[in-house]
Amino acid sequence: MANNSALFAQTLTDWTQGTFLAPVPLWVWAMVSALVVIYLLALPFGGIATYIERKIAADMQDRIGPNRVGPLGLFQFAADAVKMLSKEDYVPPAGDKFLFNIAPVLVVVGSCAGFVALPLGQYLVAGDVNIGVFYILAVTTLIAPGILLGSWASENKWSLLGGLRSAAQIVSYEIPVALSILPVILISGSLQVGEIVKQQGWNPDLPIAANAHFWNVVHNPFTVFAFFILFVGGLAETNRIPFDLPEAESELVSGFNTEFSGMRFGLYALGEFVDVFVMCAMLAALYLGGWQLPFLELDKFWITLPSGLIALIHVGVFLVKTLLLVFVVMWLRWTLPRLRVDQLMGLCWKGMVPLALFNVLGTAIWVWAFKGQSMIQVAMGLFSGGGSSH
Amino acid sequence: METGYISAFWFIVIAAVTVPLMLGVGALLRPKSIPTKKGTQAYECGEDPIGSAWVKFNIRFYVVAIIFIIFDVEVAAVLPAATLYKDAVLNGNGAWVFAELFLFIALLVLGLIYCWVRGDLEWVKGVTKFAPKK
Amino acid sequence: MNLLDFANSIEGYLLVSSILFVLGVFAVLTRKNAIGILLGIELILNAAGINFVAFSKFHSAAMDGQMVALFIILIAAAEAAVALAIILRFYRLKQTIDADEASLLRN
Amino acid sequence: MSNGIKLILLLAEILTVGSALVVAVNPNILYSAVFLLFSFLGVAVMFLFAGADFLAATQVVVYVGGVTILILFAIMLTQWMYRLKLRDVGSKFIVPAVVLALGLVPMLHRGLTDLARMVKAAPPEKMSEFAASPKTMEIGKALLGSHVLPFEAITILLLGALVGAVWLARPKS
Numbered sequence: 196m197a198n199n200s201a202l203f204a205q206t207l208t209d210w211t212q213g214t215f216l217a218p219v220p221l222w223v224w225a226m227v228s229a230l231v232v233i234y235l236l237a238l239p240f241g242g243i244a245t246y247i248e249r250k251i252a253a254d255m256q257d258r259i260g261p262n263r264v265g266p267l268g269l270f271q272f273a274a275d276a277v278k279m280l281s282k283e284d285y286v287p288p289a290g291d292k293f294l295f296n297i298a299p300v301l302v303v304v305g306s307c308a309g310f311v312a313l314p315l316g317q318y319l320v321a322g323d324v325n326i327g328v329f330y331i332l333a334v335t336t337l338i339a340p341g342i343l344l345g346s347w348a349s350e351n352k353w354s355l356l357g358g359l360r361s362a363a364q365i366v367s368y369e370i371p372v373a374l375s376i377l378p379v380i381l382i383s384g385s386l387q388v389g390e391i392v393k394q395q396g397w398n399p400d401l402p403i404a405a406n407a408h409f410w411n412v413v414h415n416p417f418t419v420f421a422f423f424i425l426f427v428g429g430l431a432e433t434n435r436i437p438f439d440l441p442e443a444e445s446e447l448v449s450g451f452n453t454e455f456s457g458m459r460f461g462l463y464a465l466g467e468f469v470d471v472f473v474m475c476a477m478l479a480a481l482y483l484g485g486w487q488l489p490f491l492e493l494d495k496f497w498i499t500l501p502s503g504l505i506a507l508i509h510v511g512v513f514l515v516k517t518l519l520l521v522f523v524v525m526w527l528r529w530t531l532p533r534l535r536v537d538q539l540m541g542l543c544w545k546g547m548v549p550l551a552l553f554n555v556l557g558t559a560i561w562v563w564a565f566k567g568q569s570m571i572q573v574a575m576g577l578f579s580g581g582g583s584s585h
Numbered sequence: 586m587e588t589g590y591i592s593a594f595w596f597i598v599i600a601a602v603t604v605p606l607m608l609g610v611g612a613l614l615r616p617k618s619i620p621t622k623k624g625t626q627a628y629e630c631g632e633d634p635i636g637s638a639w640v641k642f643n644i645r646f647y648v649v650a651i652i653f654i655i656f657d658v659e660v661a662a663v664l665p666a667a668t669l670y671k672d673a674v675l676n677g678n679g680a681w682v683f684a685e686l687f688l689f690i691a692l693l694v695l696g697l698i699y700c701w702v703r704g705d706l707e708w709v710k711g712v713t714k715f716a717p718k719k
Numbered sequence: 720m721n722l723l724d725f726a727n728s729i730e731g732y733l734l735v736s737s738i739l740f741v742l743g744v745f746a747v748l749t750r751k752n753a754i755g756i757l758l759g760i761e762l763i764l765n766a767a768g769i770n771f772v773a774f775s776k777f778h779s780a781a782m783d784g785q786m787v788a789l790f791i792i793l794i795a796a797a798e799a800a801v802a803l804a805i806i807l808r809f810y811r812l813k814q815t816i817d818a819d820e821a822s823l824l825r826n
Numbered sequence: 827m828s829n830g831i832k833l834i835l836l837l838a839e840i841l842t843v844g845s846a847l848v849v850a851v852n853p854n855i856l857y858s859a860v861f862l863l864f865s866f867l868g869v870a871v872m873f874l875f876a877g878a879d880f881l882a883a884t885q886v887v888v889y890v891g892g893v894t895i896l897i898l899f900a901i902m903l904t905q906w907m908y909r910l911k912l913r914d915v916g917s918k919f920i921v922p923a924v925v926l927a928l929g930l931v932p933m934l935h936r937g938l939t940d941l942a943r944m945v946k947a948a949p950p951e952k953m954s955e956f957a958a959s960p961k962t963m964e965i966g967k968a969l970l971g972s973h974v975l976p977f978e979a980i981t982i983l984l985l986g987a988l989v990g991a992v993w994l995a996r997p998k999s
Contacts, residue, residue: 204592222591222830229595233603280611283618287627294860300604307600311593321596322589325960326883329664330593333883336891340863343898347856351627352634359902363646366653366895373660377667381686384671386664386962453628458611462604537708540649544706548656548697552690559670559686563679567671590874594834647807647899648995651800654892655988658796659981661884662789665966685970692981696988705992723829726836729942730935732872735839737934739865741927742850746858748923749850754900758849758858761893765869768885770938776876780948780956782964785878786973789965792881792888793980797987799893803900804994810904811997 203228203321228321232310240472241465242272248525255529275461282457290350290454298345299459302466305337309473314389316486316509327388328376331477332369335432338470339365342441342451345463349454357450360536361441365432367543372428374551375421378558379411379481382418382567388477392485403576408569410489412482415570417557422482424551426520429474431543433467435524437531440539475520479513483520486513648705656693663689732773740766753806757799764795835875842868856901863894877957880965 204224211219246261246269253260261268286292311334312327314320324330339362346358383391397409408414412422431438442450452463479485486509534542565573627634666685673682700706725731739762746759768788775784845865849858866889873882948956969977 225591226595281615304600322592324589329883333886370656380667669966723832733938741930742846745927746850772876780952800991804991
């Protein structure tokens with residue numbers, strides 16, 4: 196089995212060799228890693244993101260924002276959680292109880308399962324499966340049926356309209372998203388996210404030929420566009436502004452989650468924020484070099500760093516990149532007006548899909564013409580007069 | 586099967602268990618709810634809802650979904666060939682894989698152009714431009 | 720042979736596939752609703768896919784079976800798109816999707 | 827493979843069969859569609875255990891993300907739901923269908939297992955090696971090599987299906 200060492204669970208098994216924890220089998224460590232990632236990363240992120248979003252909104256509108264609970268209002272999300280937990284648990288009596296209960300499960304599972312293939316660090320990935328990117332695309336498709344069924348089960352006209360819009364929007368934008376991932380696959384020759392990230396390093400000390408190409412976003416002119424298409428498609432897939440028609444409060448009250456109250460609504464919101472995180476993390480891993488520090492390779496550093504510190508730095512770099520993208524997502528919310536539904540579909544099918552197809556073709560030609568080298572490698576090869584490195 | 590899928594299994598199980606867990610914790614914390622007439626109605630800004638919400642909707646959503654599924658399948662089908670492309674190029678026989686990719690893109694473009702020209706990508710259908718009578 | 724080993728043997732896969740196939744046929748025969756019939760057909764196609772994948776692993780350890788299963792998935796999507804478009808057309812014509820109404824060969 | 831992992835497979839098979847049963851007999855067509863989704867997921871897990879990782883993801887992407895959504899749209903857009911309440915019971919075929927179902931399962935299973943016995947089984951070590959190896963590139967090689975003709979035929983078929991389906995769904999003025 197390839198790349199066993201890249202597994203979180205395997206790393207934990209190796210670390211505990213020779214200690215009293217040695218007899219613990221691999222599947223227990225897999226469960227521990229899942230617990231750690233979901234309860235210490237995914238769900239807290241969803242909670243804190245609501246606080247950060249309100250704070251950013253306040254800053255942009257010259258307000259103070261949440262400032263009562265704890266210093267700077269930091270514990271606002273905890274107060275929100277308590278509030279949601281203690282609210283009335285409302286199931287529409289005229290609706291469909293079974294579907295109403297199962298819909299949030301689909302949304303939460305669809306967003307949390309995407310974390311499996313995200314490499315937080317070089318050796319910190321819950322399951323660096325071989326079909327990596329495709330796996331993430333596959334599990335996140337569970338969200339659309341979840342939203343659609345939840346909206347139908349509410350027996351509310353706003354909900355059903357919002358759910359139908361949401362499902363149509365998510366499935367439409369899945370095409371440009373998938374097509375914008377294709378250039379990365381052409382460049383890397385792999386679907387495995389860990390492998391894709393590994394190829395995006397750049398060490399100035401190495402000769403060009405021995406170097407990996409730099410971040411995929413600057414691999415060639417077409418990947419720059421592909422990056423933006425993936426980002427915009429991700430906004431639409433996660434129902435963020437300017438694509439928040441499914442929950443447009445001025446026309447649909449609250450869209451597909453109108454009838455969801457208390458913790459049920461909280462789970463929807465949580466699932467959505469986690470989905471934003473997965474999207475941004477995927478973007479960071481595929482196009483912005485994941486855990487790779489720009490122009491540095493820590494294991495070839497002038498002093499040898501302990502492996503634990505390197506792992507921490509990797510996680511930090513990855514989270515900084517991801518959270519910057521999340522910040523841009525929140526920033527856009529207070530910047531752009533909402534699209535109309537016909538503009539939304541027009542943008543997808545007449546704008547992004549043709550452009551994404553063009554990017555795939557352009558990247559294929561670039562890879563063929565320059566033997567897989569990036570812009571930087573080609574330029575440096577020209578300046579040093581060495582010509583092609585192959 | 587790779588070990589990574591064991592992690593995936595646990596992620597799915599734990600995420601699925603989280604939902605009833607949180608709802609259960611809420612059930613312990615919250616006061617007993619007293620349903621009222623307005624409270625148990627479908628929310629329509631306080632008005633009494635007229636008729637069921639389970640009504641028929643416009644077919645535009647449906648046409649979009651039909652176009653989507655064909656594109657989705659084509660993208661899924663081209664992924665295996667795309668993973669081979671880099672190695673094939675470096676080994677000097679990229680032409681065959683490129684031809685495959687090009688055919689795939691050409692077919693998608695053809696389908697897109699057909700839908701575009703025949704107006705299936707228009708969201709607003711059946712609205713004819715105002716033409717003054719002669 | 721205990722149940723766990725049976726699940727991971729070709730007999731287990733074939734049993735699941737047989738049951739799926741028969742349930743699909745059952746749905747096709749008993750449903751009046753055209754969409755219900757389509758659900759049955761999807762079950763039948765899945766049963767065939769399981770069959771091919773099972774033989775691919777347990778009896779040849781080669782890719783041929785998986786290729787056919789992939790083709791089944793691709794064709795099933797095309798089939799679903801066309802079938803649902805036909806159902807939509809039929810619905811526009813008759814304001815119903817009861818398959819028994821579809822016995823006429825003209826409008 | 828440890829017993830715990832085999833248990834996951836067994837659960838997936840039970841999920842597949844149980845959901846398929848609901849699909850076949852539940853009178854509510856919407857519930858049938860939802861359980862069809864779970865059946866698809868179970869089949870994807872079975873694919874994964876048979877060493878078809880790429881196929882499993884394709885199954886989820888195409889069936890769960892595509893076909894199920896399409897079917898749900900179709901149900902929600904073509905039914906006068908408040909009148910029919912989605913009931914779909916009673917058919918003149920119900921008795922023969924039950925008889926057929928009860929008789930057909932053992933027959934089919936018997937026939938298929940006999941076939942499996944007749945064909946020479948792969949050696950166990952080759953089987954587990956096959957199940958553990960990644961398949962994406964293998965599928966790519968087969969699609970470009972030995973299976974190129976059916977693959978091209980299917981891509982063209984998909985284009986035809988797109989044109990045909992869109993033509994059928996277009997409102998006639």
